[in-house]
Amino acid sequence: MADETRVRMLEAAGPIFAEKGFDATTVREICAAAEVNVASVNYHFGGKETLYLQTVKLAYRQRLQRVPPAAWPADAQPAHKLQIFVSTILNRVLGEGNIGWETRLLMREMLQPTQACQPVMEEYIRPQWDQLMGILDELLPDETTHHVRHQVAFSIVGQCLHYRFANEFVLFLIGDDWQNEAYSVGRLAQHITRFSLAAINGLSEVDLESELETQDVKPPIPAMT
Amino acid sequence: MADETRVRMLEAAGPIFAEKGFDATTVREICAAAEVNVASVNYHFGGKETLYLQTVKLAYRQRLQRVPPAAWPADAQPAHKLQIFVSTILNRVLGEGNIGWETRLLMREMLQPTQACQPVMEEYIRPQWDQLMGILDELLPDETTHHVRHQVAFSIVGQCLHYRFANEFVLFLIGDDWQNEAYSVGRLAQHITRFSLAAINGLSEVDLESELETQDVKPPIPAMT
DNA sequence: AGTGAATTCAAACAAGTGTATGAAACGCTT
DNA sequence: AAGCGTTTCATACACTTGTTTGAATTCACT
Numbered sequence: 024m025a026d027e028t029r030v031r032m033l034e035a036a037g038p039i040f041a042e043k044g045f046d047a048t049t050v051r052e053i054c055a056a057a058e059v060n061v062a063s064v065n066y067h068f069g070g071k072e073t074l075y076l077q078t079v080k081l082a083y084r085q086r087l088q089r090v091p092p093a094a095w096p097a098d099a100q101p102a103h104k105l106q107i108f109v110s111t112i113l114n115r116v117l118g119e120g121n122i123g124w125e126t127r128l129l130m131r132e133m134l135q136p137t138q139a140c141q142p143v144m145e146e147y148i149r150p151q152w153d154q155l156m157g158i159l160d161e162l163l164p165d166e167t168t169h170h171v172r173h174q175v176a177f178s179i180v181g182q183c184l185h186y187r188f189a190n191e192f193v194l195f196l197i198g199d200d201w202q203n204e205a206y207s208v209g210r211l212a213q214h215i216t217r218f219s220l221a222a223i224n225g226l227s228e229v230d231l232e233s234e235l236e237t238q239d240v241k242p243p244i245p246a247m248t
Numbered sequence: 249m250a251d252e253t254r255v256r257m258l259e260a261a262g263p264i265f266a267e268k269g270f271d272a273t274t275v276r277e278i279c280a281a282a283e284v285n286v287a288s289v290n291y292h293f294g295g296k297e298t299l300y301l302q303t304v305k306l307a308y309r310q311r312l313q314r315v316p317p318a319a320w321p322a323d324a325q326p327a328h329k330l331q332i333f334v335s336t337i338l339n340r341v342l343g344e345g346n347i348g349w350e351t352r353l354l355m356r357e358m359l360q361p362t363q364a365c366q367p368v369m370e371e372y373i374r375p376q377w378d379q380l381m382g383i384l385d386e387l388l389p390d391e392t393t394h395h396v397r398h399q400v401a402f403s404i405v406g407q408c409l410h411y412r413f414a415n416e417f418v419l420f421l422i423g424d425d426w427q428n429e430a431y432s433v434g435r436l437a438q439h440i441t442r443f444s445l446a447a448i449n450g451l452s453e454v455d456l457e458s459e460l461e462t463q464d465v466k467p468p469i470p471a472m473t
Numbered sequence: 474a475g476t477g478a479a480t481t482c483a484a485a486c487a488a489g490t491g492t493a494t495g496a497a498a499c500g501c502t503t
Numbered sequence: 504a505a506g507c508g509t510t511t512c513a514t515a516c517a518c519t520t521g522t523t524t525g526a527a528t529t530c531a532c533t
Contacts, residue, residue, distance in 0.1 A: 025510065044360075047271035050491065060512050065492060067510095134359060135269075136416045144420050152421055170430040173422055174439045181410025182403045188413040189406070191361045195369050196377055197398055205395040214399045218447045225446025250480065275521065285482050290522060292480095 029067050032057045036078045041124035044131060045075055079132060079139035082125040083147045090115045093154060101161035102220055108158060109183060109219070110212040112151065116187045117208050130187055155179065162223050175223065182215045254292050257282045261303045266349035269356060270300055304357060304364035307350040308372045315340045318379060326386035327445055333380060334408060334444070335437040341412045342433050355412055380404065387448050400448065407440045 035057035039048050050064045050071050057063075068074040093111035095104050116126055129147075132140050155176050163172060186193060194201055204210065260282035264273050275289045275296050282288075293299040318336035320329050341351055354372075357365050380401050388397060411418060419426055429435065 028510085044269060044271065046269065049489080051489090061491090062493080062512070063510090071491065130359065133414055133417055134355065140416075144417075148417065148420070170425075170428070171439070173425075174430075174436070175443065177410055177418065178407045178440065178443050181407045181414070183406075184414060185402055185406025185409060189358055189409060191365075192358055192369075192373065193402065195373070200395075200398075203395070205393075205399075211399070214396070215403065217451060218400065218403050221450025222443045222447035225450045226442060253480085274519080276519090286521085287482070287523080288480090296521065 025067065028057070028059055028063065032059060032063060032067065032074070033078055033081050036074055037082060037128065038124040040075060040078050041082075041127035041131065045137070050074075075137075076139045079128060079137075079143065082128045083143050086115055086118075086123075086125045086129070087147060089118075092150065101158055102216075104158045105162070105179075105220065106212070106216045108151075108155060109179065109216045110209070112180070112183045113186070113208050113212045113215075116184060117211075126187060134188075152176070159223075162220075164227060175219075175226075178222070179215070179219050182218070186211065250292065253282075253284055253288065257284060257288060257292065257299070258303055258306050261299055262307060262353065263349040265300060265303050266307075266352035266356065270362070275299075300362075301364045304353060304362075304368065307353045308368050311340055311343075311348075311350045311354070312372060314343075317375065326383055327441075329383045330387070330404075330445065331437070331441045333376075333383060334404065334441045335434070337376065337405070337408045338411070338433050338437045338440075341409060342436075351412060359413075377401070384448075387445075389452060400444075400451075403447070404440070404444050407443070411436065 032053065036048075036053045039053055039056065051061055053074075054061050054063060064071060064074055068077060090111060093104075093108045095107050099107075118126055129143065132143060136144075156172065159172055159175060163175065197206075200206070257278065261273075261278045264278055264281065276286055278299075279286050279288060289296060289299055293302060315336060318329075318333045320332050324332075343351055354368065357368060361369075381397065384397055384400060388400065422431075425431070
């Protein structure tokens with residue numbers, strides 16, 4: 024069956040593309056890993072590029088079905104919804120044992136989008152975004168401008184994705200402590216949820232006493248060597 | 249003068265490496281941009297790899313001197329310090345017009361560290377981290393565990409870096425609105441500072457009434473196609 | 474102006490790239 | 504078992520890659 028080899032190639036290509044990127048990966052390396060002939064790439068996929076696109080597609084499909092969209096009971100409190108949402112994102116992004124090739128590949132796409140990115144954005148990112156905006160509608164005062172809503176949403180998502188994007192960064196700073204149970208997906212989700220809820224609740228009050236005001240910081244020095 | 253060509257090559261290599269990554273970049277392309285012969289790479293740098301390392305070094309040196317480390321008056325309030333700190337990070341990361349090649353290259357290094365990364369971590373990242381931890385010492389209750397301190401720090405840094413890491417992500421979601429003045433570096437810094445301060449102030453209180461508790465979310469479904 | 478070292482250059486090199494080819498092997502229906 | 508379309512394979516083909524070479528040029532210094 025030809026389908027069997029096709030999926031074998033995709034599953035071999037995934038980790039390699041994720042680890043080294045499109046250009047640094049050679050079709051020969053993939054074929055060796057999949058134990059197929061070099062010509063298979065062109066026969067089954069028509070070229071390296073199409074193989075890559077299919078691999079990206081596979082990546083987010085697997086991610087999507089592995090960790091289904093966040094869902095909650097109809098009568099759930101907004102705060103509880105946020106908790107579930109954050110947990111879902113973290114699970115998707117950090118995966119099991121935070122070493123899945125799928126998210127590595129998707130992060131790569133996010134940093135430098137290729138042609139493969141549009142469907143990912145449309146089907147993977149956008150729904151989650153809409154979901155988050157829905158939760159914030161319940162949590163933020165009605166008069167909140169959409170700029171602020173967006174910024175709050177980015178603040179929440181940013182906290183989550185940071186652990187994937189800047190994973191090496193985190194590892195460098197805290198070292199082996201990363202293995203500590205305090206950095207389990209569950210605990211991180213708990214922290215981010217509490218942090219964000221506290222921020223949201225406090226935002227309106229801070230507005231009143233705000234002593235730091237529009238107080239701008241000195242612009243970059245126009246230095247020159 | 250040989251030095252002159254050397255810097256010309258580095259300045260030509262910077263944007264190209266930043267845009268396409270190490271492997272996708274060819275020495276011929278760099279040499280064409282720098283208007284020098286291909287052999288210059290090996291004559292002046294000994295090879296493509298060394299040229300890359302020097303380019304990364306140049307990137308964070310330039311970033312460092314362009315936006316000097318955060319500084320504040322001795323009697324500054326902790327909240328004000330945080331404001332200055334966040335502003336500094338955002339300025340470094342988003343730069344002027346958020347299109348500097350330097351940070352693009354550094355983000356690339358952060359996602360997939362190469363040999364060039366260690367000095368960057370040591371001299372560029374670590375000091376900022378220490379500075380932030382110092383500020384948090386003043387803002388958080390003394391009994392706060394170091395795990396929580398770290399997580400709060402990551403929450404703050406994560407919010408800042410998100411706008412660089414997931415820039416394409418942001419652009420996709422809000423479109424041209426990114427050009428709006430609401431997303432200027434100053435306004436973003438203001439939002440992140442307020443958000444984080446509100447979170448920090450609220451954290452201890454939330455602890456008491458915390459209804460969401462350690463309430464864990466369902467583990468990923470062991471699906472299979 | 475002349476000399477010797479430093480720098481630039483055009484050209485070539487071997488190795489590796491993605492892709493194409495045509496024959497061999499396979500699986501299925503007749 | 505024969506035949507035929509599908510899939511695999513070894514091999515070759517342009518082409519690009521980083522690097523090397525040796526001659527030509529430039530530069531600083533007496």
